[in-house]
Amino acid sequence: MKDPAILIEDLWKVYTKNDEDIDVEDQDLITSFDESDEAVVAVRGVSLKVEPGEVFVVMGLSGSGKSTLIRCILRLIDPTAGKVFVSGENVTAMNMKELTEFRRHQTAMVFQHYGLLPHRTVLENVGFGLKIQGVPEKEMIERSKVSLEKVGLSGWENYYPNSLSGGMRQRVGIARAIVMDSPILLMDEPFSGLDPLIRREMQDELIRLQEEMQKTIFFVTHDLDEAMRLGDKMAVMKNGQIVQQGEPSDILSHPADDYVARFVQDKRKQLKMADERAKLEVVSDNTGNDPSTKGAITNVS
Amino acid sequence: MFPDALEFHVAEYVNNGINWLLHAYAPTFDSISAGISFVLMSIQGGLSSVPWWGYILLVATLAWVVSKRISTVLILVAMLMLIGMFGLWQLAIDTLAVIITAVILSLIFGIPLGILMAEVDLAKSIMKPILDGMQTMPSFVYLIPAMMFFGLGKVPAVFATLIYSMPPVIRLTDLGLRQVPKSTQEAALAYGCTKWQLLKEVRVPLAMPNIMAGINQTTMMALAMVVVCSMIGARGLGQEVLLSINRIDVGHGFESGFSIVILAIVIDRITQGFARRWDPNKR
Numbered sequence: 001m002k003d004p005a006i007l008i009e010d011l012w013k014v015y016t017k018n019d020e021d022i023d024v025e026d027q028d029l030i031t032s033f034d035e036s037d038e039a040v041v042a043v044r045g046v047s048l049k050v051e052p053g054e055v056f057v058v059m060g061l062s063g064s065g066k067s068t069l070i071r072c073i074l075r076l077i078d079p080t081a082g083k084v085f086v087s088g089e090n091v092t093a094m095n096m097k098e099l100t101e102f103r104r105h106q107t108a109m110v111f112q113h114y115g116l117l118p119h120r121t122v123l124e125n126v127g128f129g130l131k132i133q134g135v136p137e138k139e140m141i142e143r144s145k146v147s148l149e150k151v152g153l154s155g156w157e158n159y160y161p162n163s164l165s166g167g168m169r170q171r172v173g174i175a176r177a178i179v180m181d182s183p184i185l186l187m188d189e190p191f192s193g194l195d196p197l198i199r200r201e202m203q204d205e206l207i208r209l210q211e212e213m214q215k216t217i218f219f220v221t222h223d224l225d226e227a228m229r230l231g232d233k234m235a236v237m238k239n240g241q242i243v244q245q246g247e248p249s250d251i252l253s254h255p256a257d258d259y260v261a262r263f264v265q266d267k268r269k270q271l272k273m274a275d276e277r278a279k280l281e282v283v284s285d286n287t288g289n290d291p292s293t294k295g296a297i298t299n300v301s
Numbered sequence: 302m303f304p305d306a307l308e309f310h311v312a313e314y315v316n317n318g319i320n321w322l323l324h325a326y327a328p329t330f331d332s333i334s335a336g337i338s339f340v341l342m343s344i345q346g347g348l349s350s351v352p353w354w355g356y357i358l359l360v361a362t363l364a365w366v367v368s369k370r371i372s373t374v375l376i377l378v379a380m381l382m383l384i385g386m387f388g389l390w391q392l393a394i395d396t397l398a399v400i401i402t403a404v405i406l407s408l409i410f411g412i413p414l415g416i417l418m419a420e421v422d423l424a425k426s427i428m429k430p431i432l433d434g435m436q437t438m439p440s441f442v443y444l445i446p447a448m449m450f451f452g453l454g455k456v457p458a459v460f461a462t463l464i465y466s467m468p469p470v471i472r473l474t475d476l477g478l479r480q481v482p483k484s485t486q487e488a489a490l491a492y493g494c495t496k497w498q499l500l501k502e503v504r505v506p507l508a509m510p511n512i513m514a515g516i517n518q519t520t521m522m523a524l525a526m527v528v529v530c531s532m533i534g535a536r537g538l539g540q541e542v543l544l545s546i547n548r549i550d551v552g553h554g555f556e557s558g559f560s561i562v563i564l565a566i567v568i569d570r571i572t573q574g575f576a577r578r579w580d581p582n583k584r
Contacts, residue, residue, distance in 0.1 A: 074491060076491055100495055102493075103490070103493035104492070104493030111484060111487070115485050115487060117489075118507070119506045132492060132498050176492075
C-alpha cells in the first residue's frame with residue numbers, strides 16, 4: 001500500500017514563555033494553561049491523513065491554530081508533541097540537515113504575505129529555491145521561465161516584487177512553489193489578502209494548475225467558499241482541534257456540531273436560494289458550483 | 302569638602318597595568334602597529350598618486366551617479382576646489398588617508414561583530430553596555446591608551462579613530478538584521494535555506510540600507526575624531542585647526558575648519574546617495 005502523502009498523529013503545539021517541555025498527556029496542566037495566559041495551546045491533538053494527489057483544506061477562523069498546524073508539517077514551528085510523516089518519512093525525527101534536504105525536495109510553500117525578496121527580480125524570486133539547492137543558473141532560469149508562464153506572468157521576469165499588485169505577487173509566490181517540482185504543496189491562506197474578484201480568479205487558476213500537476217495540496221483558509229471550491233477533503237478547526245473532517249459536501253449536509261452548523265449556515269441558504277432560482281428559471285446547469293456541492297443541494301432541499 | 306581620608310587612587314594601578322601590558326605584549330603591539338602602519342601607508346600612497354583633478358572628476362562622477370542633479374555636482378566640486386585654493390590639499394589627503402584606514406578597519410571588525418550581535422542574544426547583552434560606554438566616553442580619553450600603546454603620530458590616530466567610530470556600524474548592522482521581516486525569513490527557510498544561506502541571501506541584503514547608514518555614520522564619526530587626533534601628532538587638517546587655536550589665528554582656523562566640514566559634506570552626500578540606492582524597498 002502506498003504511504004499517505006501527509007500523516008499527522010496526535011500533534012500538539014503549546015507556546016510557553018520559556019519553551020520548557022510540556023507533558024501534553026497531563027490534562028490538568030493543559031486546563032490550567034487554558035485558564036491562565038502563561039501559555040497558549042495552539043494545536044491540541046490533531047490527527048489527519050492526506051492521500052497523494054488530494055487537495056486537503058483546513059478551514060478555521062483566525063486563532064484556530066491552522067497556521068501553526070501547516071508550519072508544523074515542515075517544522076517551521078517545532079511541535080511540542082506528536083508525529084508528522086510525509087510520504088512515509090518521519091519529519092519530527094529529522095535533524096537539521098535532513099530537514100533542510102526535506103524542505104528542498106519534498107515540499108514547497110505559498111504564504112499569505114507572499115514572503116518574496118524585495119531585492120530580487122521576479123525571475124530570481126521564482127528561482128530562489130532552485131538557487132539554494134545549487135541548481136546551475138542556466139537551468140534555473142529556464143525552469144523559472146516555464147513556471148512563470150504557467151501562472152501567466154511571462155514578460156514580468158525583470159520587475160521587482162514591489163512594483164507588482166497583490167494578485168501578481170501571489171502568482172510569483174505560486175510560480176516559486178511549482179518550479180520546485182516537489183510532490184507536496186503547502187498553502188497558508190494564499191488568497192486571503194486579495195480582493196474577491198482576484199481571489200476567485202486565482203482559485204480557478206489553482207484548479208487549472210492542479211488538473212495539470214496532480215500534486216498533493218495542503219491548503220489553509222478561513223473562507224468557506226474557498227474551502228468548498230478547492231477541497232477534495234476538508235477539516236474544520238476550532239480552538240486548536242479538528243471538530244469535523246470529511247468531504248466538503250458531507251460537512252455541509254451533516255455538520256457535526258453547532259459550531260460547524262453556524263459556519264455552513266449561510267452557505268446552505270445561499271445554495272438553497274440558487275437552487276430555487278434554478279428551478280424557477282428551469283436552467284439545469286448551475287454554474288459556479290462544482291459537482292460535489294450539487295450533491296449537497298439535493299440533501300439540503 | 303570631600304573628606305581627605307576617603308581619597309583613593311587607581312591611577313597608579315592603571316599605569317602599572319598598562320606598563321605591564323606594554324612589556325608583556327610588546328611584540329603584539331609592535332605587529333599591530335606595523336599592520337596599521339602598512340595599511341595606512343598603502344592607502345596614503347594610493348591617494349597621493351591620484352592627481353588633484355582626479356579627485357574632482359571622481360567626486361563629480363559619483364555625485365552625478367547618486368543625485369542625477371547638475372547643481373549637486375557643481376556645489377560638491379566647487380567645495381572641493383576650495384580646499385585646494387586654501388592651500389590645504391595635501392593635508393586634506395593626509396586626513397583622508399587616516400579616515401579611510403580607520404573606516405576600513407572599523408568595517409572589517411564592526412560588520413561581523415554586528416552580525417554576531419544579531420545572531421547571538423548573549424553577545425548582544427554583553428556588547429550593548431560596552432558600546433554605550435564607547436559612545437558616551439569623551440573622545441579625548443581614547444587618545445591616552447592609543448598613545449601609550451602606539452606612541453605619537455598617525456598609527457595611534459588610526460587606532461583611536463577606529464575605536465571611536467566603530468559603534469555605529471555595529472549597532473546598525475545588528476538593528477538592520479533584526480528588522481528583516483520574520484515572514485520573509487520564514488519563506489526562505491521553507492525552501493530549505495541553511496542558516497548561512499539565510500544570512501547571505503536574505504538577511505544581509507535586506508539589512509543593507511541600515512548597514513550603509515552605519516557606514517555613513519562611522520565615516521562621520523571618524524572625521525570628527527581626526528581633529529582630536531591632531532593632539533597626538535597626526536598630521537592633517539586637524540593639526541592646522543589646533544595650531545590656529547594655539548596662535549589665535551582665527552582666519553587660518555576658519556580655512557582649515559571649513560575644509561574639514563567640506564570633506565564631511567562631500568563624503569556624507571556620496572555615501573548617503575549609495576545607501577539610498579541599496580534600499581530594496583525603493584526599487
